[in-house]
Amino acid sequence: MSWRGALQQYICHPEKYETVSSTESQVIYHDSTAVIITDGFPKATEHLLILPRNASLSKVHPTTALTDHIKHKLERYIEIAIKYIIKDFKSKYEILDNNLAENLEREFIQIGIHHVPSMNNLHVHVITKDFHSTRLKHKKHYNSFNTGFFVKWDDLPLKERPSDPKLIEKKYLRDHDLICCYCGQNFTNKFSKLKEHLNEEFSKRFVPNNE
Template structure:
């Protein structure tokens, strides 16, 4: 089977993959990303055959009910991330407000404008990007530039009036999200490397960015040990 269909096996038979599948129902599966770019990087996979191969920038406008359904699983994926970080003593919250602030500011949810996998999937991940396997600018910018479309921007309620349409077509989705592959490739190439913690601009200096992210990670989580050995434990 082509790599682009690698997620299909988790959709078809989640019970067969207990080390990867975190949660499943007949409607969706939550799995650990096999190639995580942060210390916690999960994927939410809708299981419906009628929507599994639709484009993520179109599917929620075409199927508004799916967006509502996926909200439940995204919330669960966030909860699983928090529980895992607590279990491994990377975070500790004094109250519910501080926990919610962490979720709101340090867990991101969204999709790639050009997915690398054929099955529809939503990324739910921490924003540390503190892993050795993050090896190039494309890896980083595919999650930190406009190439990565935030979940809230996919809400079909945003486009109910069609106000975002460019008016060029009467057919298909009208959400105004960029689909031109050449423009999106330039977005990844030309967007400078910016720290997700403090906003410092490292231009094209990935080595310096990664050193900086390591220090930011240590400060935020108060750890000095190497976390690269066990991402998505």
């Protein structure tokens, strides 16, 4: 099985991946319509994927797949993912900023798809906006969630799929400056400086719960 096809196993046999094991992702919820998994290479503290199980829908490009009708059907899974994320995040961290603590869903969680997907199966990202993760290893990783490369749930569907994926990747992943998602500071191409700064931004707001 190719790496691009790695999500298929969770769609076909979600019950096999419900416990934490050596597999990269864990299924946190599934029914006949969709499966919710933890991303095997999380780019933030909380990073979930929603995978619709319908075989033909799973093959449609994410920019055009999520019509109002399909979105309506998937709303319920978005809700489950958000609830899971809030609970899990709060179990790991104390939130120092009261305003943020009260508005985690609105201020700290982003939902959407990648303009040019790297995996074959349709999936929706539900991710915390901290990008505080050892799996966030280069500029492309960061920019794929912090530029127009990430198409927000509310902006879907787009009118058409991208005619030139390479151009989109160049514009957003390679040529776009690294901008701090908390304060807007521009780090141009300095990825390790941005990483250091993201750590500082994170520790200003969140303290690990000592359990």
